[in-house]
Amino acid sequence: xxxxxxxxxxxxxxxxxxxxxxxxxxxxxxxxxxxxxxxxxxxxxxxxxxxxxxxxxxxxxxxxxxxxxxxxxxxxxxxxxxxxxxxxxxxxxxxxxxxxxxxxxxxxxxxxxxxxxxxxxxxxxxxxxxxxxxxxxxxxxxxxxxxxxxxxxxxxxxxxxxxxxxxxxxxxxxxxxxxxxxxxxxxxxxxxxxxxxxxxxxxxxxxxxxxxxxxxxxxxxxxxxx
Numbered sequence: 001x002x003x004x005x006x007x008x009x010x011x012x013x014x015x016x017x018x019x020x021x022x023x024x025x026x027x028x029x030x031x032x033x034x035x036x037x038x039x040x041x042x043x044x045x046x047x048x049x050x051x052x053x054x055x056x057x058x059x060x061x062x063x064x065x066x067x068x069x070x071x072x073x074x075x076x077x078x079x080x081x082x083x084x085x086x087x088x089x090x091x092x093x094x095x096x097x098x099x100x101x102x103x104x105x106x107x108x109x110x111x112x113x114x115x116x117x118x119x120x121x122x123x124x125x126x127x128x129x130x131x132x133x134x135x136x137x138x139x140x141x142x143x144x145x146x147x148x149x150x151x152x153x154x155x156x157x158x159x160x161x162x163x164x165x166x167x168x169x170x171x172x173x174x175x176x177x178x179x180x181x182x183x184x185x186x187x188x189x190x191x192x193x194x195x196x197x198x199x200x201x202x203x204x205x206x207x208x209x210x211x212x213x214x215x216x217x218x219x220x221x222x223x224x225x226x
Contacts, residue, residue, distance in 0.1 A: 001046040002026040006036030008054050033057025040066055041152045042139055045073055047115055052079040060093050067094035070136045074115040127162040130221030134162050143204050153178055157192045161219035168212040193217055
């Protein structure tokens with residue numbers, strides 16, 4: 001199982017890496033919020049251990065953005081902010097558990113095991129639009145049963161469109177979900193949509209990614225044209 005630790009205290013992050021690796025986990029580290037969000041979006045992690053007071057993008061925003069995108073990876077907040085309001089905000093934002101620093105390493109490992117058990121009992125969501133499917137938890141895209149390799153940004157854009165299949169989605173909305181706190185340049189969306197068309201449409205002789213003039217894009221089931 002793979003864990004992402006998002007912690008800006010470098011010594012603590014490396015201590016967690018050493019300890020959790022000894023427990024049999026594969027551990028990746030991120031030291032700021034933007035990097036942590038980017039890595040968590042890959043969907044390759046069983047769990048995320050997330051600090052709240054992070055440079056770049058704080059833990060509350062990282063957690064909220066992942067949940068808005070439908071990322072269901074269990075999140076354990078590990079932070080020095082241990083007030084009742086802090087805990088309530090973290091849980092309301094989408095965290096699954098909360099552990100205040102300083103903490104017992106034995107308790108941390110036990111809570112991580114509990115989160116793994118809970119996650120195993122929940123089936124990961126799969127979005128389907130015609131013969132195009134997105135495994136949100138696994139971050140896997142398939143068309144007509146064939147796997148399509150997407151970058152994290154491409155997957156984020158396609159996921160928003162799939163969740164609102166048949167509806168026109170503005171470039172602003174796509175920017176907000178795929179580029180949090182950097183939503184300013186529509187060319188970012190246009191470039192990703194162009195790449196997506198090559199991968200999920202042209203490669204399969206499909207036309208499911210449509211341009212809505214003056215608005216943005218929509219994703220449809222185009223099999224009726226066959």
